Amino acid sequence: MEDVVARVSGHPLPGGPTLDLRVRRGEAVWLRGPNGSGKTSLLRALAGLSPPVRPREVEVRGENPARLPAARLRLHRAHVPEEARDGLVGLTVEGEFRLRGVPRPSTWPTPPGQESRTLSSGEARRLGLALVDGAPLLLLDEPLDGLDAAGRTVVRALMREGRRRGAVVYTDHAGHLADEADRIIDLGPEDPLGAWPRRAPAQGPVLVEASATRVRLGDRWVPLPGVALPTGFHVVTGPNGAGKSTLLRRLAGLAGDGVRLRGRPPAPGDVRLLLPQARSLFTEATVAAEVGGAPGTPLVPRALMGRHPLALSRGEAQRVALAKVFRDAAPLVLLDEPESHLDAAGRALLADAVFGAVARGACVLAATHDPVLVAAADRVVALEGP
């Protein structure tokens, strides 16, 4: 039986060095490194989505994945991309399974006729994980992003199964899957992950409040609780599809009314909202123009300023989006999965930005599944499942 499932020889990394790697049957390889160090690019090359520069630079089971017809390549590798929605090809859940020729699990939680566009980002990731078939090389790019506890259990089971069938190569900025790794490949120096500081719970007067309501999401109604939050850092948690993003949109005044900030309806500029898929908010030709011409901020180093925003890695793009959100010192800052794609340094800078805003008197509310953020929160708004 072939021992080496995938081989990488002289693969150039953004920092200048090259990478040699042999992925052996039965092992899980954790690709670690800061934002922009080339982790996603390497996974894409292994998945046959990006062409290697040199012949025999990337091989999966002895073949160059970029040259293989897609139908044959599918037998070699399965890839769950960083943006879960980007991996879907069907218009409905049923169509997704049928187009790929993968049987739908009898325990699949949403209706088979549900349209893909109505899936939450966590549900879309769950669907992407359910579509993984028995290929010997399993590639997972930040598989925990947007997943609730049940989804995280699915990822671990999938990784064990992937190791049994062949090998797993994955990225995981937050290090929650560190115990699954047989080997760690460092693509660049990365700071150790730190816990966010615990602070005295916020006690001030209510800054933002909204009454309970329910909002239509596709074919279903989602109940949203009333909230009354003071200055501080708070999180909203709940299973995938519970309506966390919808609650943030409601507080931003984009889904219904009845929100009050300091006792009155929010004025333009009072609220900043970080949305998922932040890249789609970039409209300028350079990062500098996106962040308002600043020479550099802690979140966005000077080296990124001249680049095209759509040429950034997901983590770099998330930093730019966060810099825009925190630029204006708005009193209400709403963050949807703010830790997504961020490396350890980025997460530390996010903590600085969050607590800096809180120190200025802002209310920062984040929708997240990340236990580090939940542990650091003053209050937790827990939503129930769909």
Add this chain to the structure above:
Amino acid sequence: MRPATAYGALAALLVADAALLHAGTPWWALLGAVAAAVAALPRGRAAFLAGSLVGMAFYGALLALAVPGEPSWRLGPLRVGADGALRGLQAALRMAALVGLNVAAVAWLRPARLLEAVRLPRGATAFLAAVLLAVEDLARDFRQLRDAKRLAGGWPRGRLARAREAASLLAPLMVLAHERGEARRDALRLAGLDTGPRFVPLVAVTALAAAGRLAFVALPNVALTYVVVFLGGLLHGPLVGFTAGVLAMVLTDLMLSGPLPHVLVNAPAMGLVGLAGAAFGILRARGAAADGPVDGPTTVAYAASAGILATFLFSAAADAGTWLVLPELRGDTAALGALLVAGLAFNALPALVNGALFAAAVGPVARAFAARRARPASSPSVAALPLDP
């Protein structure tokens, strides 16, 4: 949805369409179909009824003047006839019944579920799904951009100012559409389906053109579709321009109003707009229209003229389609002439708006694409690589 249900529903709809277009169908049956459509429409009944009433008034007045028949009366220099007015009313009632029934059916059947249930070949289903998913993605991108501007206080209240602000997002949306096309290509490769070299621009232009039509559906004959298809032809050549124009109209017609025969005219007419964009690109490349910068006066004047002409030609084609479809009008050249003249007058303002949109868009879009091409590629195309010997 089961395939039998999907095909049964489609067959029933086509039979109903054919019956509504039959000259012998009595007016009370048409009225009944309108009432049924109003009852079945999930929302927007008031807008549909108001639209039908305006249509009836327009057709009644137009045919009363153009083909008065007997009895008729003098109204200053004009002759007005009851026979023509009745024909116009019946034609408008037939059109309202046809559109209403199809719109109601599409609202209940859901295009996404219908497309998957008819079980086209895997490649065709995947391609159409890729376009529709990209439409959804781009609609979400537009909403996010709009919401971000709204939160920053940069989204105006007035309709005209809002339309101008929305149009200013065209350049970044065209670049994003290309990114979405690349994401669709990669998703299909991951799912075991390869795509051709023109897949990305075709999906990008078709999806943005379709999304632009759906977003502006309330404004008669003003849509981003024209300018997106024109620019698609300009940037990606005649094949992409023509095919994207045709596909965008077919898909949006099916989503908005079901399988109406108008699409047979609308779709090729929009394909011609894409060819016009490609012709302009070829002229520029040969130097005939190149006057330096892409937003120089010759380029802007050509783009504005193309926008105005495209609007008039498209509306003329649509009017000719209506004339062919409705038995009250078919074969009557005076009625066709009246429709075309009324169309010219009615579309003067939309043509000017579209012309302004073309002129304003061509420079920013070309510059945005040039900036995108200049950046290091984040996801180079596998299809662009030479194959191993």
